[in-house]
Amino acid sequence: MVHIKYVEADGRTHEVDAPEGWSLMEAAFHNGVEGIEAECGGACCCATCHVYVDERYLDKLKPVEANEDEMLDCAAAERKATSRLSCQVEISAELDGMVVNIPETQI
């Protein structure tokens, strides 16, 4: 299991142990983390699963692909250097200990 800490916009935190292969979105959904809407169910076509990932882990993530890049431009909250769509980030052992911040709004 991989330990991920989610921080909701109001500061509430969720310490989650998730299996490798799940996405950050799936792990949040199955552990009651609020603020990730994921309206399209992970098909990379809604941008309501936008999160800010831990910058210490940026180089451990697969690069943003073209369709994720386009959708991030449509996200409701400000796009930052650490912005990712949580449905497109696969959990791996390398991400153990990562902190994921959830933006104030997804719609």
Ligand code: FES
């Ligand atoms: S769930 Fe829709 S883009 Fe991630």
